[in-house]
Amino acid sequence: MLHHPTSHDHFTFTYVLKACSLLHAFKKSREIHARTVKSGHDSDIFIQNSLIHLYVVSGDILSARRIFDAIHSPDVVSWTSIISGLAKNGCEEEAITMFALMGVRPNSTTIVSVLSACSRLRSLELGKAVHGYTLRNFNGGNIFVDNAVLDFYAKCGALTSARYLFGIMGKRDVVSWTTMVAGYAKGGCCEEAIGVFQVMVQGGEVEPNEATLINVLSACASLGALSLGKWVHSYMGKRHDVVVDGHVGNALVNMYAKCGDMGMAVMVFNDLKCKDLVSWSIVIGGMALNGHGIQALQLFSIMLNHGISPDGVTFIGLLSACSHAGLVDQGLIFFRAMSDVYGITPEMEHYACMVDMYGRAGLLDEAEVFITDMPVEPDGPVLGALLNAYKVQGNEKIPERISRFLLSTNGASGGTYALLSNMYRDSSLCLVYAQSRVLEIVLLWGLLWMGMKILSFPFPCKDHFISASKAQQWCIDCLALMICAELQAPESSKYSTWEIFSIVEEENSFPGKNTFSQRTLPVLIHSVSPCDVGRPLLFIGERMAAAKLMASLVESRYVVACGGMTTGSKVNVLSISLMDPLL
DSSP: OTTOGGGOOHHHHHHHHHHHHHHTOHHHHHHHHHHHHHHTOTTOHHHHHHHHHHHHHHTOHHHHHHHHHHOSSOOHHHHHHHHHHHHHTTOHHHHHHHHHTOSSOOOHHHHHHHHHHHHHHTOHHHHHHHHHHHHHHOOSOOHHHHHHHHHHHHHTTOHHHHHHHHHHOSOOOHHHHHHHHHHHHHTTOHHHHHHHHHHHHHHOSSOOOHHHHHHHHHHHHHHTOHHHHHHHHHHHHHOTTOOSOHHHHHHHHHHHHHTTOHHHHHHHHHHOSSOOHHHHHHHHHHHHHTTOHHHHHHHHHHHHHTTOOOOHHHHHHHHHHHHHHTOHHHHHHHHHHHHHTSOOOOOHHHHHHHHHHHHHTTOHHHHHHHHHTOSSOOOHHHHHHHHHHHHHHTOOOOOHHHHHHHHHOSSOOHHHHHHHHHHHHHTTOOOOOOOSSOOOOOOEEEEEEETTEEEEEEEOOOSSOOOHHHHHHHHHHHHHHHHHHHOOOGGGGGSOTTTTBOOOOTTOOOOOSOOOOSSOOOBEEEOSSOBTTBSOEEEEOTTOOOOOOOTTOOOOOBOOEEEEEOTTTOEEEEEOOBOOOOO
């Protein structure tokens, strides 16, 4: 046909360019583009739009932009194609700018594209403006636009707004439900994610797809909810259209591994028809997580025999396995092989694993030397691993330089701060930290675990000076309101709102009607659901001692540390620690 120029027109070029786009035949498409120029069809709007779409799909956003700029009067397809291309290729701000410059009325596809750009930018302000535009200019009822708005709010963490919009949607498809499940799961509200999934299954409005199952399994893994994960697995077995392989299979293996059932994790892994790098990395990391270091290394050897090369995630599992198994020399070999053999640049997670490995082996000096020789500045997790090593080894002589750096770094977590605070408190040491820079106020988040229920509350610390008693009272008030709303156990009915709070003696005896002491402010709560270890008591607020705020103190850090089930006593302790003032 190319040898007979009169036998083709702009329709022919349009269809051929579309075929090149679908087949990803980008080299051939440039030849077709050259033909359009030679034949004089390059100024045709249909061909120009096809070329924009082609270059967008190929990732050549510069060529797409050049063609768009050459169009005399871009139509809605032209604008939508370039906005979508910019949004998908990391030019979100430019995509939003192009949307603002549109000279024609956008369609639903345009709105979806610009909302996608707002989601990637995590810009609530811009997204709300686009949402307002859709409310003013669209009659509603467009499921694609509604899902895009829902996805925007969910990805930006505005889950309350997302939940409200989800509730008022006239029509909801599987994308709508999956968006809510994913939004809750990725936003840390894993129990809510599972709840939405259960309503979805029981309601029968739509059936979950693979994306839904992957997200709900991720929520189960985050909660450690093995029974719920097994229920999801059972549901998948009843669906003939769901194949436990690929991404779904990997999510299932990950769930069992993180819930501690390595037997089922290995069984599902062995049944996978296609085991990719992700599959191997998950099962290796799961073995390391559950204390099977030797088995993790054996799986790594089998993986290499299958011709699969590791990545950074795989090495995190390997280093963790060596750490738990006490294989320091083997761990050092793996760490060096990352860059020397596989060309992988170590990240902070790898450095933290190495420090943890040295610490578990009691090699504290080697751990310090390793941190000193790091090519990058260590962050909170790395130094936290070192502090934990000092704690485990019973070494109270914490290097002051490490403490100073830890308190000034932006990467340290609340748990790391609490660990450092407790170590100084336990060793009767006094930390003097002189620095002119004022530390940024950090919100206090209390985390309450009741069976399968997680509650959280913010601590609005805005004043320059705030006493420990105010911090304590805020924690107690918030917990009181939230706990009493959630208590469902029959035993709790005999307690009133304020009678729940009582003193736990030093020996953790059953609380009486004593008055509050200045040293401890514990709370007695009954578990809302049976646990594998029985019905434990949950004590909150251990050792919240009042701290003096010096006249020179401008701001304090309040941190929260969570403890697990204590051995034998079956008592779950969540310690709300108040950091000592920094002088």
